[in-house]
Amino acid sequence: MAIKRVGILGAGKVGIVLAGLALKAGYEVRISGSGDVKKIALTIKTLVPGAIAAENQDVVANSDIVILAIPLSRYKNINPDLLKGKLVIDAMNYWWETDGIREEVLDPNTTSSEQVQAYFKDATIVKAFNHMGYHNLQEEARPAGDPKRKALFVTGDDKAAVDTVAHFVDTMGFDQVVHDNIADGIMTEPGSPLFGASLSLKDLTRIIDHFDQTEFGQEVMAAKRK
Template identity: 35%
Template sequence: MEIGIIGSGNIGSVLAGYLTKSGHQVYLSNSRGPSTLGEIAAKTGATAATTEQAASARDLVILAIPQKAVVNLPIDILSASKAIVVDAGNYYPSRDGEISEIANGMTDSEWVANVIAHPIIKAFNNIVAPSLASKAAPSGNPYRIALSVAGDDKAQKKLVMKLIEEIGFDAIDGGILSESWRQQPGEPSYCQDLNKDNLEIALQQADVSKRAENLASADELARPYL
């Protein structure tokens, strides 16, 4: 597939390496321009690109950026794209500022979908970068880490889940996009390196009445690192 990744931080760079190794054509971009991506491109095998080039990828576009950067994306390109768009980010108010729609109950990826005027699949957000980089495992390993994939289009979810399996992790269907809060900061499934069975349990354990409280706690814990 032709895949664009917007964001060259820890998650974006690791995914670029995995996906290139799997045989996909990957265009990696950041806000500073392709001239700053030489080292990462050489390491991962991805092609250094502009954000516009990555957003124009034919099959899949992965957004691996802070929530506050979403408004600076090439929205005209993304809104017209026929590619699957995956949001791998997480909303942290102390970093991203208060977003009223999310504070009032919208999931962060629903907000992203509204901003870019394109459907979103939520994936790659419930694992920390070091685990993503080092804990891929063969299929059938009982300790293989599972990732949750949420979204409203079943065919698109299935394709993203296949990619996750391909790079060395299990994948489970996390439900529709409005349920993606279950895999977000502060919830039982978030960054716990769970196998498939335990991730299923953790998603169901999430309590919507504690959603705001859990996000606030996660935000406070993450504040020194953001």
């Protein structure tokens, strides 16, 4: 799948940073925020000149790939039919200050991305861009081969989709550690050793390979065995 047009739902810090990276990588970028498009048009023009401010429907309709960069508690505000047939990157995390009580947002029996995939059942969800802070995403994107290049974790249930997103991540300035199980996104959620980490491919791979030996990993694996 050739990606030329990128759509971002969410004009917060992460959405703005990803829009800037995508523009720099040569993509056509559309971005939406909450409320009327006029409310964010000036912000978009100022912070990411070249990106197109639009309503959700226009963003999705005119994009080859869509990034969810909104608070996790708000993804159900989006009609699931809007993303039907779309390749979607889930860059969201639960964050209590924004999302409120966890049990009101997430079913404790599955990971957040599994729940996002279940809600957008006719879309293909891939988890990426969620474990690195927006400052690091903005400041540490580098071309392939740069010895200081950092890596991002990419995972989903559809291998072809994961490979497409991994290539997209590469063009955005990061190496990739790739898995083919969306449930593995738990390794990058808040509370994990990877959350907030800005690591090289070697270091990210090492931590993921030893995930089940960490306290967080042992808790996760114990929950899975129940």
